[in-house]
Amino acid sequence: MASKSEDPENTKDSMTGPTSVSQMDLVAGDDDCKMRGSGLWKWVMMVCNFVVLSFCLGLNYGMWPLVEGLKPYYEDYNYDRDQIDLKWIVYINILMVGITAPLASLLVYRGKYGARIAALCGAFLSTIGLLISGFVRSAEALCATYGLITGIGYGLLLTPCIGLLPMYFPTRYTLANAISFTGTSLCIFYVPSLFDYAAQTYGKHSTFIILACLNAQLLVVAALFRPIEQFSSESSPKFLDRCKRLKEKFFSDCEKALFGTIITSMFFIGVGYNILLLHLRRFSIYNGTSRTDSRIVLNVCGVFMIIGQVVHGILTLFEKVRKDEQTYRRFFYSLSLFGVALVSLLSSVAESFAGHAALAAIIGLGCGMYFPLMFVLLRYSLTVNGDSRLTGALAFGLPVFGIGALIGLPIGDLLNEGFDNYNSSFFLAGAALMLVVVIMAYKLVTFLRKTMQRRQSRRVNGAAPAGHDSAHQH
Structure with a gap:
């Protein structure tokens, strides 16, 4: 719910x-x-x-x-x-x-x-x-x-x-x-x-x-x-007083949210997301694709990014998804990350133009889903008295994303030069995204377990008064 x-x-x-x-x-x-x-x-x-x-x-x-x-x-x-x-x-x-x-x-x-x-x-x-x-x-x-x-x-x-x-x-x-x-x-x-x-x-x-x-x-x-x-x-009120009150509310509610998990995932997404999109065209050229075909590969990635963005947005209109939107958001986020991470780790299999186009399609579809969802999850991860604070959460999340890009992109370049192929940077991107999948999967399982426990507790609490009244009447 x-x-x-x-x-x-x-x-x-x-x-x-x-x-x-x-x-x-x-x-x-x-x-x-x-x-x-x-x-x-x-x-x-x-x-x-x-x-x-x-x-x-x-x-x-x-x-x-x-x-x-x-x-x-x-x-x-x-x-x-x-x-x-x-x-x-x-x-x-x-x-x-x-x-x-x-x-x-x-x-x-x-x-x-x-x-x-x-x-x-x-x-x-x-x-x-x-x-x-x-x-x-x-x-x-x-x-x-x-x-x-x-x-x-x-x-x-x-x-x-x-x-x-x-x-x-x-x-x-x-x-x-x-x-x-x-x-x-x-x-x-x-x-x-x-x-x-x-x-x-x-x-x-x-x-x-x-x-x-x-x-x-x-x-x-x-x-x-x-x-x-x-x-x-x-x-x-004075600015320092307002900051003090905001700090007290922030740290008291932040312990109950996914804020730390989402911020951590944004660092590794900053590594993987930027490497994949910036190195995709050069990766296809290195593996024998012409410059014209490499442009097509990049366009395929863009098309499927749009498809992924529109599809996950439309899914939220269905009644079943809306009833438990929080769970579905985390599921789509983890699933799309897993798909992109997996094909990145297996990128060496793509050798022909068709293989690179298929690789770009899966990467585009997954990135189109998890990247916008990252900001949606960030919105609901930092709350104060039940209300989200997206602008304040961005002050923490975007710097982490930028630092991840600055660290990951040069390391990817060094790996490409050291091993003389672009598969190395894709392995790095896949490993970074797979780490996010592991973290989110653990949090998702924990969240589902707590949700089931709360529902069972509500059923027990709802049935107890009825049983008590019937016994009293008897």
């Missing part, structure tokens, strides 16, 4: 979006019970999430072919050094998106700033970083512009974006989140094709300028974020 915070069917939506809350509720991050959205605006917010996730989480995987083809534009680097150093612009960007989440969460929780201001700052910084990247001529400068500046901007934009969606979809959040995450998969399609067209028409280096123009639409998207109504500091 779904928990109270997951199934607020009796809550009436507001026609004007999120309503005002007290300052204490704001600092605690009341994502579910105080604010509701309905009507057209909730769909506007879902589209905003779609666009933001396309850039913040999907751009790096789509632009990877461009990174590998930028060598002629950096004359002061030799070929080998360019191929190694240029990868770090993506690695640093993923890291900065993650470790900026605590700052973004703080800006959102402080009533003085709010989600809209944090998102606008992020959209502005990311656009400036991409624009400057179009004029630099060294790998170090590109790491500073695209890696640092754009990464920080995306981090400030991503956290309030993901955190706002549950406010507008309190009862269908899993489905709305799944649809929003299809933007990350679509980037695998249109970004490489866009880069090819821009490179042939304007030159590869001008692609960053074109990308900056497209990224500027995030300023409009961020302006659509409806901020929480501001309050004067005179009527609100």
